[in-house]
Amino acid sequence: MQSLIPNVPLPMSRAEMQEWWGWDELDILLVNGDAYVDHPSFGIALIGRSLVDAGFRTGIVAQPQCDDDFLVMGRPALFVGVSAGNIDSMLNHFTAARRPRRQDHYSPGGKAGLRPDRASIVYTNTVRKLLKGVPVVLGGVEASLRRLAHWDHWSNTFRRSILADSKADLLGFGMAEQQILEIAHRLRAGEAIKDLNDIRGTCWMANSREAIPDPWARGKVETPSFEEISTDTAKFAEGERVHFLEQDPQRGRVVVQPTGARFVVQNPPAPSLDETALDRIYGLPYTRREHPAYVAGVPALETVKATIVTHRGCVANCNFCSIVYHQGKEIQNRSVDSVVKEAERIATLPGFNGTISDVGGPSANMFRMKCGKMRKFGSCVHRDCLLPTPCPSLESGADENITALRRIRGIKGVKHVFIQSGIRYDLALRDGDAYIDEVARYHVSGIMKVAPESTDDRVLALMNKPSFDTFKKFKKRFQLASKKAGRRQFMTEYLIAGHPGSSLNTMVDTASALRDEDMQPDQVQEFIPIPMTISTAMYVSGLDPFTMQPIEVSRGDRERRMQKALIHSQKPDNRKLVIEALQKTGRMDLADKLLHGAVGSGNHLDDRAKRGGYVGPAYMAGGSLDQVIDEDEAKLDEHDGHFPEPGVENVQLACGTKVPKHLAEAAKKGGFNASWKGKKNTATIKPHQGRNPPRR
Ligand code: SF4
Numbered sequence: 001m002q003s004l005i006p007n008v009p010l011p012m013s014r015a016e017m018q019e020w021w022g023w024d025e026l027d028i029l030l031v032n033g034d035a036y037v038d039h040p041s042f043g044i045a046l047i048g049r050s051l052v053d054a055g056f057r058t059g060i061v062a063q064p065q066c067d068d069d070f071l072v073m074g075r076p077a078l079f080v081g082v083s084a085g086n087i088d089s090m091l092n093h094f095t096a097a098r099r100p101r102r103q104d105h106y107s108p109g110g111k112a113g114l115r116p117d118r119a120s121i122v123y124t125n126t127v128r129k130l131l132k133g134v135p136v137v138l139g140g141v142e143a144s145l146r147r148l149a150h151w152d153h154w155s156n157t158f159r160r161s162i163l164a165d166s167k168a169d170l171l172g173f174g175m176a177e178q179q180i181l182e183i184a185h186r187l188r189a190g191e192a193i194k195d196l197n198d199i200r201g202t203c204w205m206a207n208s209r210e211a212i213p214d215p216w217a218r219g220k221v222e223t224p225s226f227e228e229i230s231t232d233t234a235k236f237a238e239g240e241r242v243h244f245l246e247q248d249p250q251r252g253r254v255v256v257q258p259t260g261a262r263f264v265v266q267n268p269p270a271p272s273l274d275e276t277a278l279d280r281i282y283g284l285p286y287t288r289r290e291h292p293a294y295v296a297g298v299p300a301l302e303t304v305k306a307t308i309v310t311h312r313g314c315v316a317n318c319n320f321c322s323i324v325y326h327q328g329k330e331i332q333n334r335s336v337d338s339v340v341k342e343a344e345r346i347a348t349l350p351g352f353n354g355t356i357s358d359v360g361g362p363s364a365n366m367f368r369m370k371c372g373k374m375r376k377f378g379s380c381v382h383r384d385c386l387l388p389t390p391c392p393s394l395e396s397g398a399d400e401n402i403t404a405l406r407r408i409r410g411i412k413g414v415k416h417v418f419i420q421s422g423i424r425y426d427l428a429l430r431d432g433d434a435y436i437d438e439v440a441r442y443h444v445s446g447i448m449k450v451a452p453e454s455t456d457d458r459v460l461a462l463m464n465k466p467s468f469d470t471f472k473k474f475k476k477r478f479q480l481a482s483k484k485a486g487r488r489q490f491m492t493e494y495l496i497a498g499h500p501g502s503s504l505n506t507m508v509d510t511a512s513a514l515r516d517e518d519m520q521p522d523q524v525q526e527f528i529p530i531p532m533t534i535s536t537a538m539y540v541s542g543l544d545p546f547t548m549q550p551i552e553v554s555r556g557d558r559e560r561r562m563q564k565a566l567i568h569s570q571k572p573d574n575r576k577l578v579i580e581a582l583q584k585t586g587r588m589d590l591a592d593k594l595l596h597g598a599v600g601s602g603n604h605l606d607d608r609a610k611r612g613g614y615v616g617p618a619y620m621a622g623g624s625l626d627q628v629i630d631e632d633e634a635k636l637d638e639h640d641g642h643f644p645e646p647g648v649e650n651v652q653l654a655c656g657t658k659v660p661k662h663l664a665e666a667a668k669k670g671g672f673n674a675s676w677k678g679k680k681n682t683a684t685i686k687p688h689q690g691r692n693p694p695r696r
Contacts, residue, residue: 001052009038009291010048011059014073027056028184029076031127033092033119033140034085034106035294036062038287041304043086043140043175049284050177056184062291063107063114064123070130078187080127081180082168083140084119086300088530090154093117096526097557098154109296117154120146124166135193136168137183144173145322147203148243148257148264149226150531151236151540158230161257161264163203169193171203174326175312177281178270200249201270206263209256216268218253221246225258233541234548240537241545247324250378272313272330272375279338282309288349307358307420308342310334310404314362315369315385315394316424318453319464320499320527320535323362329379331369333397336404340411347413356414359405359443360421365428365435367404368397387464390430398435405438419443422451425474426466433481436474440481444489448478451494454502455513462501462538462551472517493519497563498527500538500553504562508587511566511578511594524567526560569594 004022011017018024028051032044039045044060051058059073085092085106093112094100103110116122120142127136146162163171170193172179179201186196197204198215206212214220223239224232239257246252247269255266273281288305290298312332314323343356361367371394373380385391408417419439428436439448452471454460460467475491482489497507514521529536537545542553554560562584565577578595582588 001055001057007285007287009036009287009289010045010052011073012036012062012291012293017057017059017073021057023057025057026059026073026076027051027078027188028058028081029061029073029079030058030081030083031061031064031070031123032083032085033063033089033115033123033142034300035108035114035298036060036291037298037301038289038291039301039304040282040284040286040309041086041307042300044083045286046175046177046281047081047083047139047180049286050181050281051184053280053284054181054184056188060291064126065114067126067130070126075131075134078184079135079137079169079193080131081137081139082120082123082127082143082166083138084123084142085115085140088142088145089115089117089119090152091528091530094154096153096528097561103299105300106298108290108294108298110299111296118142120162120168121166124168128167135170135187136166137180138162138166138168138171139173139176139180141326143168143171144176144326145530145532147171147173147266148223148255148532149229149236149239149259151529151536152531153529153536158226158236160226160259161203163205163264164226164259164262169204170196170199172201173203173266174201174270174328176201176270178273197265198267200268203264203266205259206256206265207261209263212254212256212263212265214254216254218251218268220254220256222256222258226260226264227258234543237537237541237543237545237548240532240534244324244534244545245381247328248378249328249330250374250376252378269328272328272332275333275335275338278312278332278334282334282342283338288346304358306346306352306356307360308339308346308356308408309361310339310359310364310367310401311361314366315371315374315379316363317384317386317464319462319538320453320496320533322530322533325532327362329385330371330374331366331397333368333370336368336400336407339404340407343408343414343417344411347411352413354413354415356408356417358420359408359417360419362421363424363427364419364421365401365423365431366397368400369427370395370397384464386424386426387466390427394427396431398431402434402438405443409442416445417443418445420449422449425450426470429470429474429477433477436477437481437484440478440487440489441485444482444487446489448489448491449494450474450491453494453496454499455495455510455517456502456506459499459501459506462544463496463499463535468513493521494523494525495521495567496525496527497567498554498560500527500535500542500551502527502563503552503554504559504581505585505587507563507566508581508585508590508594511569512590514567515593521567524564526564566594570596 003020005020008020011021030044030048036044048058048060061070064070092104102112104112104114107114120138124136143162148161150159152159179199182199183196198213212220221242223242224235228235229239243255246255249269249271252268257264290301311334312327313330315329315331317324346352346356373393385394405417408414452468453463453465455468457467478491529539534545538551539553542550544551554563562577562581565574566581568574569578575595582591
């Protein structure tokens with residue numbers, strides 16, 4: 001279906017319906033929590049453009065503020081599709097510590113507060129009230145990842161499937177173009193929404209077990225009920241495992257979850273899209289801009305404006321990530337020609353500055369990768385595709401990936417082509433030197449971003465990530481490739497703090513390892529137990545859902561903040577939390593290293609005293625946190641290097657002060673005496689006679 005005027009977005013008003021598209025009514029109304037940006041990185045644009053391409057008159061109500069906004073284009077003939085937007089509305093509104101975010105990158109001008117909390121439920125209720133009798137289909141990330149009972153970090157409770165809470169008729173999970181088109185075609189053919197319970201990639205509510213069909217003859221599997229899950233976290237872990245194992249389009253069975261007197265039913269996932277289907281979706285005539293109704297720009301567009309999505313899916317299965325539940329494990333590739341064509345189009349757009357800022361997907365180097373067995377039989381249950389080492393059946397896509405990058409670099413007007421998507425480094429190492437060399441020579445904008453996520457192999461195993469050694473090998477390989485290319489460029493790492501299995505002690509070791517490796521992570525993300533990840537099941541239950549073995553979990557907000565602060569321990573803002581963490585774990589010996597980046601014996605006092613640096617009495621005495629910080633901050637930087645203060649022969653500590661032995665020993669090594677008597681005696685620390693520490 002073509003618009004009357006070229007290069008216009010889908011309509012957001014009755015005038016646009018008529019003047020741009022020549023429609024008097026809509027077939028489908030899409031209600032969305034984000035501003036409408038007509039770009040293939042935005043879910044609502046993919047769904048809306050696919051529907052119009054298939055001949056359905058589709059309009060978009062974005063971020064409605066009142067009832068009238070829902071009715072601006074009238075009652076649609078077939079159904080209303082509701083989505084909270086590109087990300088979960090609660091994640092969009094609140095930080096990991098549940099503090100409101102000041103900005104919403106998916107709203108014009110970054111303005112916060114233009115969508116309600118739990119937007120899918122609120123919008124569905126409003127549509128039900130205003131457009132009685134019109135079927136409502138839920139979609140988008142929020143609905144997709146809340147399709148079964150889940151943990152809601154923001155209310156600290158378990159919640160039922162969003163289908164039960166919203167009372168929508170159907171829920172399309174995953175990217176959902178296929179499901180939404182099938183629903184539209186069948187409703188247009190006269191079927192009733194209540195009969196559409198056999199569409200793959202959808203969830204629906206059944207009144208009895210007997211009413212649940214299995215037209216795919218794969219069998220059904222039942223998870224613990226919502227009521228069991230919400231009263232027994234072990235049942236939650238069990239349910240998450242059962243559900244996780246059914247995410248494969250080739251072999252996934254019908255999943256049933258009793259909820260109250262009814263049953264939430266998840267049909268098998270939609271089939272993976274082939275190259276032709278994906279090329280068609282990404283080749284639709286997106287304007288790649290915000291809808292012209294917006295005066296202010298939408299910040300989220302700026303980061304993706306000149307980017308190209310090459311594929312969907314990820315074989316990696318990282319436990320903290322929900323991509324497998326949304327896009328599946330199998331890599332669904334676009335053709336190289338289609339990717340290059342999109343780059344050619346970007347190069348002709350007004351305002352293009354010569355830089356394609358990303359060519360990638362969930363992992364950039366999985367483009368054009370294939371596994372014949374996965375396509376035919378589904379992903380293996382007896383082994384992981386990448387761990388402990390990448391599976392030999394996984395065919396590398398590196399050559400075609402390089403071809404695509406070279407062709408894009410050759411397009412007139414393209415000066416730079418960067419890769420911002422993550423690179424799965426164990427796969428990159430396996431796939432030989434050519435890809436890393438190509439990336440290092442041409443596709444890094446000075447700093448390569450990589451996500452080792454942790455330095456601790458035990459935590460990495462719980463995340464289902466490769467070992468830290470594998471990361472170090474990749475880093476070396478990248479440095480070598482950069483040197484060969486004559487390019488001075490760096491690597492910056494992304495890490496997660498507070499993942500299940502990561503205690504305060506683990507994070508202190510991680511912080512220390514980062515200094516040893518001279519790593520300065522760019523971003524530290526505090527682990528957020530978002531709905532529908534294996535890591536969230538670990539966090540909530542304290543169990544590994546696959547082995548049901550206990551896992552150490554940090555749940556207190558303060559401890560989680562300390563973990564995060566340790567990664568950026570040299571930032572002045574983190575100082576208090578870092579010292580608190582070191583005191584708690586009895587690792588003040590690392591204070592100098594972590595706070596000031598010194599690399600030496602690892603003993604703060606020892607190192608500092610040997611250098612003649614200032615070691616304050618409160619520090620020496622293991623004083624209270626506030627004393628230590630006040631003293632340290634006030635005196636450390638401007639001090640001339642003597643301990644004690646010039647002219648002071650010794651430091652008299654208050655009676656009863658406990659001097660930690662390791663600090664006293666360190667002081668002695670540095671040329672000081674520390675002595676104390678009895679259990680509660682005065683401690684005195686004074687320089688050895690004739691051995692004043694050298695000046696710095
Ligand atoms: S054969 Fe290998 S790559 Fe393919 S699904 Fe099985 S483990 Fe994964």
